[in-house]
Amino acid sequence: APDQPVTQASPAPRRSRQARVVWGERVVTVGGDAPVRVQSMTNTDTVDVIGTAIQVKELAIAGSEMVRITVNTPEAADAVPAIREQLDRMGIDVPLIGDFHYNGHRLLTEHPACAEALSKYRINPGNVGKGEKRDRQFGQMIEAACRWNKPVRIGVNWGSLDQELLAQMMDDNSRRTQPWDAKQVMYQALIQSALQSAQAAREMGMDPNQIIISCKVSGVQDLISVYQGLAQRCDYPLHLGLTEAGMATKGTVASATALSVLLQQGIGDTIRVSLTPQPGEARTQEVVIALEILQALGLRSFNPSVTACPGCGRTTSTTFQELAKQIDDFLRAQMPVWRSQYAGVENLKVAVMGCIVNGPGESKHADIGISLPGTGEAPAAPVFIDGEKALTLRGDNIAAEFHAIVENYIRQ
Numbered sequence: 344a345p346d347q348p349v350t351q352a353s354p355a356p357r358r359s360r361q362a363r364v365v366w367g368e369r370v371v372t373v374g375g376d377a378p379v380r381v382q383s384m385t386n387t388d389t390v391d392v393i394g395t396a397i398q399v400k401e402l403a404i405a406g407s408e409m410v411r412i413t414v415n416t417p418e419a420a421d422a423v424p425a426i427r428e429q430l431d432r433m434g435i436d437v438p439l440i441g442d443f444h445y446n447g448h449r450l451l452t453e454h455p456a457c458a459e460a461l462s463k464y465r466i467n468p469g470n471v472g473k474g475e476k477r478d479r480q481f482g483q484m485i486e487a488a489c490r491w492n493k494p495v496r497i498g499v500n501w502g503s504l505d506q507e508l509l510a511q512m513m514d515d516n517s518r519r520t521q522p523w524d525a526k527q528v529m530y531q532a533l534i535q536s537a538l539q540s541a542q543a544a545r546e547m548g549m550d551p552n553q554i555i556i557s558c559k560v561s562g563v564q565d566l567i568s569v570y571q572g573l574a575q576r577c578d579y580p581l582h583l584g585l586t587e588a589g590m591a592t593k594g595t596v597a598s599a600t601a602l603s604v605l606l607q608q609g610i611g612d613t614i615r616v617s618l619t620p621q622p623g624e625a626r627t628q629e630v631v632i633a634l635e636i637l638q639a640l641g642l643r644s645f646n647p648s649v650t651a652c653p654g655c656g657r658t659t660s661t662t663f664q665e666l667a668k669q670i671d672d673f674l675r676a677q678m679p680v681w682r683s684q685y686a687g688v689e690n691l692k693v694a695v696m697g698c699i700v701n702g703p704g705e706s707k708h709a710d711i712g713i714s715l716p717g718t719g720e721a722p723a724a725p726v727f728i729d730g731e732k733a734l735t736l737r738g739d740n741i742a743a744e745f746h747a748i749v750e751n752y753i754r755q
């Protein structure tokens with residue numbers, strides 16, 4: 344007989360400071376008691392004001408709560424206020440984050456309208472300059488952040504790690520009695536780069552609550568190691584993402600794996616899934632995946648979930664697969680409107696099952712479920728609502744009728 348309760352898995356808490364990313368009335372809190380935020384990045388040329396504004400809008404509607412845009416030239420910096428204006432006109436108040444490398448100090452200083460229109464600045468300490476120049480240029484960016492009261496993300500990336508710091512750490516390591524291996528030195532250098540820059544920003548007057556940190560790498564185990572180390576050493580909100588995750592299935596699986604392990608440990612206050620889009624694939628796909636990761640972990644709810652069995656030799660038709668897809672597509676398409684009309688609709692659970700083996704059981708666990716007839720079973724599909732068998736569908740119109748039942752349930 345069981346005498347020990349099974350420990351129920353749930354994400355561990357890590358209470359960080361809380362940053363505020365603001366545009367107008369819209370305040371996106373990051374860290375502290377805020378939910379894990381979803382963000383993404385455009386891949387348009389920022390100089391293309393309309394094209395960029397449209398993509399930002401698409402990403403925001405898909406669920407991105409902040410959108411980052413590249414600000415790499417004076418022309419791009421000049422385009423930022425125009426993009427912001429377009430978005431405001433469209434009623435899209437998603438905060439914009441400026442991504443700066445190499446010349447951010449000049450762009451933020453010489454283009455004040457750009458500095459003002461952005462809601463957060465991403466600074467890569469590895470791409471700010473070298474030596475004294477580095478300190479001066481980093482200081483100029485922090486000065487702009489203080490002047491315009493904007494949070495910053497100190498975003499270290501191991502593809503552009505501060506080489507001076509790395510060389511220094513390798514040097515120090517060679518003098519250790521038991522030197523670390525090269526990977527350990529790299530981990531330490533990534534973390535040090537972020538934390539030293541954060542400390543320097545604070546010494547220049549930056550509010551510590553306005554600093555977000557990231558240390559992105561492209562390997563799953565490396566990311567987990569680095570963020571575990573980072574989380575132990577600071578209480579800044581952490582931006583989490585597997586950089587250069589890759590394409591399609593590989594990128595999706597790698598991102599989901601790395602992010603899930605860390606999020607389950609309470610590490611990560613905002614996430615981005617960095618996917619290389621397949622030709623013709625919408626940029627919004629990375630947002631869809633980010634939302635699914637958070638929903639699968641039970642951290643947030645965005646869309647009703649559709650549970651569907653994989654099918655097997657007991658199913659001869661694809662009716663249940665088609666029905667599952669139709670229901671899923673239908674729910675997703677309606678959500679932008681339903682979210683504002685029906686409180687809690689994102690928590691709805693629908694089951695579409697292929698036969699009697701698991702069909703009735705799984706359907707009873709859902710808010711609405713249907714168990715389609717498998718091979719050799721009577722041509723009847725019982726429908727379960729709130730755990731009770733409500734009716735049985737028969738004939739050729741099962742899909743359309745079930746669709747209507749789901750819609751009716753949501754409206755009620």
Ligand code: SF4
Binds near residue numbers: 652653655657658696
């Ligand atoms: Fe196969 Fe039925 Fe299980 Fe679906 S519910 S996988 S059809 S046995």
